[in-house]
Each structure stands twice: as C-alpha cells, then as structure tokens.
Amino acid sequence: MRKPFERIIEGILACSGYITSVVIILIVVFLFREAFGLFKSPAVEEGYTIALNRTNKVSEDQFHAQTLKLVFDSEITNWSNLGGADEEILLFRLDDLTNYYSEEELGSNLENVPDCINKLVDSIPGIIAFIPKLYVASNFKGRLIEDVAITPKDFLAGKEWFPTSTPSAQFGLLPLITGTLWVSLFAILFALPFGLAVSIYMAEIAHLKIRNIMKPMIELLAGIPSVVYGFFGLVVIVPFIQKVFHLPVGESGLAGSLVLAIMALPTIITVSEDAIRNCPRSMREASLALGASHWQTIYRVVLPHSFSGISSAIVLGIGRAIGETMAVLMVTGNAAVIPTSLLEPLRTIPATIAAELGEAPAGGAHYQALFMLGVVLFFITLTINLAVEQITKQQKS
Amino acid sequence: MNKIEAIDVNFFYGKFHALKDINMQIEERTVVAFIGPSGCGKSTFLRLFNRMNDLIPDTHLHGQILIDKHDIYQKGVAVDELRKNVGMVFQRPNPFPKSIFENVAYGLRVNGVKDESFIRQRVEETLKGAALWDEVKDKLKQSAFALSGGQQQRLCIARAMAISPSILLMDEPASALDPISTAKVEELIRQLKKDYTVIIVTHNMQQAARVSDKTAYFYLGEMIEYGDTKRIFTNPEKESTQKYITGRFG
Numbered sequence: 341m342r343k344p345f346e347r348i349i350e351g352i353l354a355c356s357g358y359i360t361s362v363v364i365i366l367i368v369v370f371l372f373r374e375a376f377g378l379f380k381s382p383a384v385e386e387g388y389t390i391a392l393n394r395t396n397k398v399s400e401d402q403f404h405a406q407t408l409k410l411v412f413d414s415e416i417t418n419w420s421n422l423g424g425a426d427e428e429i430l431l432f433r434l435d436d437l438t439n440y441y442s443e444e445e446l447g448s449n450l451e452n453v454p455d456c457i458n459k460l461v462d463s464i465p466g467i468i469a470f471i472p473k474l475y476v477a478s479n480f481k482g483r484l485i486e487d488v489a490i491t492p493k494d495f496l497a498g499k500e501w502f503p504t505s506t507p508s509a510q511f512g513l514l515p516l517i518t519g520t521l522w523v524s525l526f527a528i529l530f531a532l533p534f535g536l537a538v539s540i541y542m543a544e545i546a547h548l549k550i551r552n553i554m555k556p557m558i559e560l561l562a563g564i565p566s567v568v569y570g571f572f573g574l575v576v577i578v579p580f581i582q583k584v585f586h587l588p589v590g591e592s593g594l595a596g597s598l599v600l601a602i603m604a605l606p607t608i609i610t611v612s613e614d615a616i617r618n619c620p621r622s623m624r625e626a627s628l629a630l631g632a633s634h635w636q637t638i639y640r641v642v643l644p645h646s647f648s649g650i651s652s653a654i655v656l657g658i659g660r661a662i663g664e665t666m667a668v669l670m671v672t673g674n675a676a677v678i679p680t681s682l683l684e685p686l687r688t689i690p691a692t693i694a695a696e697l698g699e700a701p702a703g704g705a706h707y708q709a710l711f712m713l714g715v716v717l718f719f720i721t722l723t724i725n726l727a728v729e730q731i732t733k734q735q736k737s
Numbered sequence: 738m739n740k741i742e743a744i745d746v747n748f749f750y751g752k753f754h755a756l757k758d759i760n761m762q763i764e765e766r767t768v769v770a771f772i773g774p775s776g777c778g779k780s781t782f783l784r785l786f787n788r789m790n791d792l793i794p795d796t797h798l799h800g801q802i803l804i805d806k807h808d809i810y811q812k813g814v815a816v817d818e819l820r821k822n823v824g825m826v827f828q829r830p831n832p833f834p835k836s837i838f839e840n841v842a843y844g845l846r847v848n849g850v851k852d853e854s855f856i857r858q859r860v861e862e863t864l865k866g867a868a869l870w871d872e873v874k875d876k877l878k879q880s881a882f883a884l885s886g887g888q889q890q891r892l893c894i895a896r897a898m899a900i901s902p903s904i905l906l907m908d909e910p911a912s913a914l915d916p917i918s919t920a921k922v923e924e925l926i927r928q929l930k931k932d933y934t935v936i937i938v939t940h941n942m943q944q945a946a947r948v949s950d951k952t953a954y955f956y957l958g959e960m961i962e963y964g965d966t967k968r969i970f971t972n973p974e975k976e977s978t979q980k981y982i983t984g985r986f987g
Contacts, residue, residue, distance in 0.1 A: 630844035
C-alpha cells in the first residue's frame with residue numbers, strides 16, 4: 341500500500357520540479373526570441389519608404405535608424421558626411437509637396453501625386469524623400485532604400501528613446517540604462533549607510549525587547565505594495581523636493597532614489613542583521629577577551645566576518661531597486677533623456693516597459709524593443725547575482 | 738603571593754544557583770586545573786576572572802574576586818583593562834577571519850599600539866613563545882583558517898600572550914585537538930608557568946595531572962576539594978573526589 345503512494349508523491353514532486361524549470365526556460369526563450377526580432381524589423385514606419393535621386397551613390401549600409409534620424413533632424417546636412425558626393429541634403433516629406441506643385445497639378449483626387457514625386461526626386465540630386473509606398477510610381481526613376489535596419493549599435497549606443505519619431509523610430513538604450521543605474525546607485529548610497537546602521541544597532545546594541553519590536557516592524561515595511569510607496573513618494577517626497585530645491589517639477593531622479601532607498605531598506609536591514617547576528621559568539625568573545633571594546637569588536641571582527649552577508653544584502657537591495665517599476669514610474673517624471681543631475685526627471689528600463697507595452701502594437705519594432713529592454717534588465721540582474729556569488733566564494737576561501 | 742583570591746563567591750544565572758560559596762587562593766606563576774563533571778560550574782568560575790560572564794544577560798554575582806588585591810567587580814573597574822591583564826583561550830580554536838600575523842597583532846592594535854616595528858617584534862616573540870614560529874614564519878600573511886586545528890589553538894594562545902597578560906585562562910584548550918597537538922599545547926602550558934599564572938579547565942584527568950601544580954574539583958556548583966595536584970590524585974580527602982578521579986562517575 342505504501343510503495344505506490346510514495347511513488348506517486350515522488351512523481352508529483354519531480355513533475356513540479358521539471359515544470360518549473362521548463363517554464364523558466366520557456367520564459368527566457370520567449371523573451372530572447374521577441375527581443376532579437378528587433379534587429380530584423382524595418383526602422384522606417386510601415387507603409388513608408390525612403391527615396392533618393394538615382395545619381396546618389398551613398399551606399400545602403402549607411403542608412404540605419406540613427407543616421408536617418410540625424411538626417412531628418414538636419415544634423416547631417418551634406419551627403420559627403422555619409423560617404424557620398426559633396427551635395428546639400430534636401431529633406432522632403434509628403435507635406436512639402438505643396439511647396440513644389442499647385443493643387444491643380446496634383447489633381448483633384450491627388451491622382452498625379454506619384455508622378456509629381458517621381459519628377460521631383462529625379463530633378464533634385466541632393467533630395468531624400470520620406471514617402472508612402474502608395475505614392476511610388478510604377479516607372480519610379482529614383483533609388484528606393486528598402487531595408488533600413490535597426491542595428492545593435494542603434495540600440496546599444498543610441499542616445500534617444502523616441503518610439504514615435506518619424507521617419508525612423510529611435511530605440512536608444514543609453515538614456516534608459518543610465519536612468520536605471522543612476523536611480524539605483526543613489527538609492528543604494530542613501531539606503532546603505534542607514535540600513536547598515538540600523539542593522540548594527542538592532543543586532544549589537546539594542547535591548548532584546550526593542551529589537552523584538554523593531555524587527556517585525558521593519559519586515560512589515562517590505563510587505564507594503566510598491567504602488568503605495570509610489571503614492572507616498574508622489575504626495576510627500578515630490579512636493580518636498582520641489583520646494584526645497586525650487587524646481588519647476590519635483591518629479592526627479594532624487595525622488596526616485598529616495599523612494600527606492602526606503603523600499604530597499606527592509607531587505608538590507610533584515611539580511612545584514614541576520615548576517616551580523618550569525619557571527620559566532622566565540623569570535624566576539626575572543627575579541628572582547630583581548631581587551632577590545634564592544635565597538636572595536638563590531639568593526640574589527642563582526643563586520644568583516646559578516647562581509648559576505650552584508651554584500652548579499654546590498655545586492656538584494658540593488659536588485660530590488662533595479663527591478664522596481666511602479667513606484668519609480670510614479671515619481672521620476674519619465675523623461676527619456678540621459679540624466680546629468682539628480683534633480684532632473686529621468687526614466688528607468690522597467691518603467692519604460694510598463695508604460696509603453698500597452699501602446700506598442702504586438703510584433704512591431706516598438707514591442708520588440710521593449711522586450712530587448714527586458715533582455716538588458718535580465719543581464720544586469722544576472723551579472724549582479726554572479727558577482728555576489730563570486731564575493732561570497734572569495735570570502736569563504 | 739596570592740595572585741587571585743575568590744571570597745564567598747556565589748553566582749546566579751537568573752534563579753539558577755550556579756556557584757555556591759567558593760573560596761580560593763591562587764598563587765602567582767602556578768598552573769591550576771579545574772576538574773569536575775559537565776555542568777559543575779568550573780567554566781562559569783573561570784569566566785568570572787575576566788568578567789566574561791558579563792556578556793550573558795540576567796546573571797549576577799555575590800562575593801568578591803580579587804586580582805592583585807583589587808576587587809575586579811567593583812564599580813568603575815575598566816573591563817577592557819582587566820581583560821588585557823587576564824588573557825583567555827577558548828575550548829574551540831577561534832581565530833579571526835584575518836591573516837596569521839593580524840590575529841596575533843589584534844590585541845596590540847585594539848589597545849592602541851601604532852608602532853609597526855614593535856608589533857612585528859612582539860608577534861614574532863609570541864609566536865616563538867607559543868612554539869608556532871617555525872611552522873608559520875613563511876606564511877604570516879595567509880589566512881589563519883589555513884592552519885590545522887592544533888596550530889590554530891596555539892595561534893589563539895599566542896594571540897592571548899601578545900598583550901602580555903599576567904594571567905591566562907584556558908577553557909578546555911585541548912578538547913578539540915588530536916593527541917599530538919594536545920601534547921604540544923600541554924608542553925606549552927608547562928612553559929607558560931614561568932611567566933604566567935595559568936588556570937586551565939579540563940575534562941581530561943591525565944592532562945590535569947600532567948600540567949598542573951594545584952587542582953580544584955568542582956561538583957554541582959561547589960568546590961569540593963582544592964590542593965596540590967599530586968595529593969588530589971593520590972590521596973583525595975573527599976569521597977566524591979576519589980570517585981570522580983577514579984572514573985566511577987562523571
């Protein structure tokens with residue numbers, strides 16, 4: 341009677357193990373598959389194309405998301421910058437058509453538009469036109485640049501995140517990753533000294549009764565939903581920062597860092613307090629028996645001994661800060677620019693994903709770019725975890 | 738001259754009466770062994786001499802403990818100064834997570850010694866004194882955890898000696914060691930007698946007989962008998978002592 345029952349139990353346990361592993365692997369595979377579609381997606385808005393004069397010899401490789409943006413923002417004004425002839429670049433969008441042709445020439449039902457564009461592109465050597473494919477005439481004499489790609493360089497080194505930009509959406513990682521790291525870094529800088537101080541106090545100095553009240557209270561902090569922290573940040577911290585620093589808006593990296601610091605505190609405190617308390621009594625006694633004071637014992641023996649525990653507390657705190665979405669979304673102002681000061685609005689990777697996934701058409705470049713952000717986040721946390729493992733290992737040997 | 742004097746010592750863990758009316762005189766530069774079954778109070782008594790029991794909450798002491806004629810439990814006694822004078826070696830080797838050198842230097846550093854050349858010299862002296870120098874002189878920078886258990890224990894003895902105490906307390910210093918390491922530690926204890934007053938708690942009767950000048954037998958919080966080691970082991974006055982040292986109980 342017992343044997344089959346035990347087998348069933350074992351089978352269920354094994355199954356749940358396999359299922360969990362498979363699900364995790366599937367999620368990662370899904371993430372990567374969606375994300376890497378980004379580099380196969382066209383950089384130009386769907387239904388549109390880029391047309392050049394046929395004498396233009398600039399190679400097609402020159403056209404990717406970032407250069408296209410620079411050209412259409414008039415940051416690059418001469419074809420020689422792209423390896424072509426020394427010729428001024430003339431931008432042409434569909435709206436500009438009326439500058440060249442009268443309404444009669446275009447026809448009452450716009451039936452002559454393809455011909456007009458054809459003529460125009462053919463007559464101006466320096467032109468670059470961003471036009472709907474619909475208006476490309478069958479006998480089009482210009483050069484069409486069909487495959488404008490989003491390159492990994494556009495993504496990794498792009499300084500702009502502007503998914504609705506035309507002609508080419510900009511998916512530059514830099515503003516978001518600097519925003520994320522910036523906020524997390526300062527959150528840890530705020531939280532660490534304070535968290536460490538509290539954990540040393542609770543583990544070493546506080547009376548047992550005080551500790552028994554404090555610890556559950558701090559653990560309670562960890563149970564508050566992040567949106568509540570965000571709300572608190574929005575109504576308390578943001579106006580406070582606005583007032584203190586005389587800013588036009590209080591939503592800033594500083595507000596995000598403070599909210600994240602408060603959120604990371606319980607993790608840092610409980611984990612490092614446990615680490616400090618786990619320092620063996622024999623170690624403390626050895627130090628005290630040598631005439632060391634309580635404080636000397638703490639910073640010369642107890643803290644070095646709990647180093648690995650404290651560093652994992654820090655990393656768990658960073659992990660919490662980097663992955664945190666809601667609270668940061670609410671208080672940082674979400675301007676996707678590379679931050680230069682803590683008092684400016686900025687935007688983090690998770691906040692971007694949360695805010696934009698709803699409006700990104702499934703399967704499109706924007707959607708894939710958001711998954712790419714997910715991949716970046718995945719690698720950041722992976723690196724952090726590996727780093728911690730390494731620290732702990734070194735400490736043990 | 739009496740180095741240590743215990744006068745009517747009673748000690749309590751909460752309501753538990755752990756030591757009862759103990760009176761004892763310990764002379765300078767002798768080795769005294771405390772023996773007795775587990776839980777008899779010998780470690781507790783030992784830990785009174787450097788006020789280590791202060792760390793345990795809800796304990797209190799009645800009576801006096803005098804070291805060099807001064808009551809160490811008087812108000813205003815600097816406990817860290819006391820502990821500098823009364824070194825301690827624990828049951829299990831407990832080196833710090835630091836290098837061999839820094840372990841020995843620790844006591845000097847926490848007591849404010851800044852002179853590096855003095856520290857180096859003192860570390861060498863004490864490691865030689867603990868018969869460890871030849872084994873570790875080439876790896877002073879390595880972690881103390883890389884040493885064997887016996888070496889670690891001798892390192893801990895060296896660490897206690899480095900700040901030049903006059904008394905060394907040893908709480909079963911060889912109980913976690915193999916026979917060869919034990920022999921080395923015992924040899925060391927016999928050497929230490931020249932400069933230190935040594936009190937050693939041990940479960941090992943032969944060890945007490947081998948290393949000590951005087952022996953005290955404890956049972957259930959009372960000091961049953963205290964006298965010259967030779968006499969205690971050959972001709973004990975009390976029946977309880979007789980039973981214990983012949984191994985009939987405990």
